[in-house]
Amino acid sequence: MDAASGSADRGTTERVLTLLGLLQQRRVWTGPQLADRLGVTPRTVRRDVERLRALGYPVHAGQGVGGGYRLAPGQELPPLLLDDEEAIATVVSLLAGAGGAGAGDAALRALTKLDRVLPARLRDEVRALSGSVKSFDAGRAAVAPEVLMTLARACRDEVEAGFDYPSGSEVRRRRVEPYRLVASDRRWYLLAFDLDRHDWRSFRVDRMTGVSARTWRFRPRAAPEAAAYVQEGVASRVYTHRARFLVRASADTVRAQIPASAAVVRRRGTELCEVVTGAENLDFVLMHVLLLSHDFEVLDPPELGRRCNELAQRLLRAGAAMPPEQDTEKP
Known part of the structure; x- marks a missing residue:
């Protein structure tokens, strides 16, 4: 040519x-x-x-x-043309959504796509404007958009990441292969392979400090399903006691009653489901399952079944101690 x-x-x-x-x-x-x-x-x-x-x-x-x-609107979404002002406004809005309350991970996925094509001349203006955007809803733990973007880029580019993270009374440096960011109704989590512990871990992003991405690339491993892994960890693995129940109601019904961060609900047919949850106190777990107002069975652990029987006997004694109702109807 x-x-x-x-x-x-x-x-x-x-x-x-x-x-x-x-x-x-x-x-x-x-x-x-x-x-x-x-x-x-x-x-x-x-x-x-x-x-x-x-x-x-x-x-x-x-x-x-x-x-x-x-x-006209099409069957598929073709490439979208944005001028500088439109691109800045879009990125700032997505940054506010990704770092604030009520955000979904769709905002972060869109951000990583825009980040790949955003001209360098616009980055300073985007950074300055995003710092002026706040949210009055404090439902989700606050996370700096820059931290989310650093981790999202590392997941996308398959490069190692590092951050300081509390472990007991200490704060230690963690080296990880980051795979996915997962949004819950309250927090952001990172699913990553911990290079020092040689195992999969989920990390709360709001607890990270000193977050950085390295240039060292890694070859992706066979990873667990990110959302399910993080949800089960949040709902049960982090607690002293882990409990399983068979609930006589549909999974859709029970999911509408229990926040995803509180329990994992697994379908067991059309009118049965398994609920996996955790707590520091077994009585606390029983109280919440009882308040669902469905019949249920304790699957695990055995001591939870015994505790059910003890509480049932106590309730029966409390009911038996009540004086009989007096008939106040006059002849």
């Missing part, structure tokens, strides 16, 4: 991108209006519209009064 043809191709590409931006700005453009804005003939506009259609953009052409070119 000679210099002239290369320059022509770049000119065509820039013009088609400009056309796409115009179609995204307002509902309908006539052919002459687009030709005037682009400085080309209506025939060139028609050719450029066909190029956009070939790329997956559904550009519709209407005839007569009120007709013109219109960008």
Whole structure:
């Protein structure tokens, strides 16, 4: 390809991108209006519209009064064209969502995609603006967006990460292969392979300090399913006592009654489910399962079944001690 043809191709590409931006700005453009804005003939506009259609953009052409070119919603999401101001606004909004309360991990996934293509000239402005965005809802533990982005990049690029993390009364440096960030209703967690302990671990992101990503790449291992692993750890593995119940209700019904961070609910047919949870006190676990108002059986541990019988006897004695109700109805 000679210099002239290369320059022509770049000119065509820039013009088609400009056309796409115009179609995204307002509902309908006539052919002459687009030709005037682009400085080309209506025939060139028609050719450029066909190029956009070939790329997956559904550009519709209407005839007569009120007709013109219109960008319609498509079956699939094609590439989205953003100018500098739109890109900054999008990234700042996603940063606020990812680091604040009520956020889902979809915001973080979108951020990592934008982070790959965001021009360097915009990064300082994004950082300055994101620092001015706060949330009044304190439902989720606060995490700096920069920390989430550092960990998300490390997961995406498959590079080792390091951070200081409390262990008992000490704070130790952890070296990990990061795999996934998982959002719960209250916190962010990182699923990672701990290089010093040679095992999988989940870490609370709000407890991390000194978070950094290294340039050392790792070969991905066969990893557990991230959300399930983190949920089971949060709901049961971190507690002194781990309990399993067979509940006589559908899994969907029980999931609506118990927060995901409090228990793992596994389907056991249409009208049965298994509930796995944990606590520091077995009475606390029993109280919460009892308040679900469904019949249940204790599967594990054995001492929990014995505790059920002890409490049942105590309740029966308490009920038997009540004086009989007096008949107050007059003849």
